[in-house]
Amino acid sequence: MAVDTVSPWTSITPETSRRMVLGAIDAFAERGYHATTTRDIAARAGLSPAALYVHYPSKAALLAQISLVGHEAALTLVEEAFARGGDDHVARLAAVAAEFTAWHARHHRVARVVQYELAALPDDVRPAVADLRRRTEGLVADAITDGVAAGAMWVAEPRRVARAVLSLGVDVARWYDPAGRDTPEDLGALYGELAVRMVGAGPAGAATGLRASPPARTQ
């Protein structure tokens, strides 16, 4: 079981249900939702296929839970970073982008399921997932809109740039390798700085990964 998939799921009880969710995450992330059978998931959880149905009526129900819990976890991190940022618009955006990116690295397998299997979601959970996504996107757009209004950022269309900031974080789940050089926190810090630059506010952000700063601006 990949370590990175564990932490958002510790609240699921009983332990049998948790094992099924973790088995489903591994199977969906490796082979895709449509190629995964309930038999695959049961085998990864060390259970019989019949036992799986006691806890989840279908693999769609497992996907629904993974998607909801994953989207909620990412939104919570973004909300907390947004609140912590306070009145410093640039630091707030950097913190939001950093947390969102680090989450997609730390939980890259969960994130792949969350981000790549939207089309497979059962109809009854689509509105809730869409709402969680809108709230996440809205916070990033607000962070940029507020920064522009305060004269700290320079962007004509905050929603389009917010989408790009989030998209950059999401794609980390595709290529992130925990055996590679960057920790999730390293990547988060770099992407926080890149987000600050994307809104025209660099080099005011933290300066760990980008160094070699451009000449100071006149204000």
Add this chain to the structure above:
Amino acid sequence: MAVDTVSPWTSITPETSRRMVLGAIDAFAERGYHATTTRDIAARAGLSPAALYVHYPSKAALLAQISLVGHEAALTLVEEAFARGGDDHVARLAAVAAEFTAWHARHHRVARVVQYELAALPDDVRPAVADLRRRTEGLVADAITDGVAAGAMWVAEPRRVARAVLSLGVDVARWYDPAGRDTPEDLGALYGELAVRMVGAGPAGAATGLRASPPARTQ
């Protein structure tokens, strides 16, 4: 058949082979490689499963061709943009990012297969695909390294930022909707500007999508 998948494949003959490739792209992009059967592909191409084997020995052979042609097409666009950019380092990076992004929007179904099914590639094509990816990444890293050396960009680690510029373009394939507001060219122009900002060189790039420029810098 989605229009966006057609153009990189016009060179494939005979027409039966082309129909198979297009059927495979649709099936892989919609349901994932592992969930697609040769029967699915044959049905989408209007052929019998037996007819498919005459042209391709396996669905892995189809994936190999799609991946190679797709990676080559994206690399060619990047190479051409790099060459066109000439000595203007900032314009060159903007053009490279714009072309790469527009390709991932225009051919978003092909791009999903190219970018999301790397793990499913047969062993014998892995080295060629890895080489195409390294060359693409190398051009973007060179564009940034040259810009830094010329004093036109401010980045400590060009490879990490090059990876982010490409990652931003790749993720377009995940969410791009041809029915939405942005054309592939609009998105390319925006992402070209964002790439310029990511290397600390904004607002010197083209200024269509980001407007509301930051105050001029002292040099």
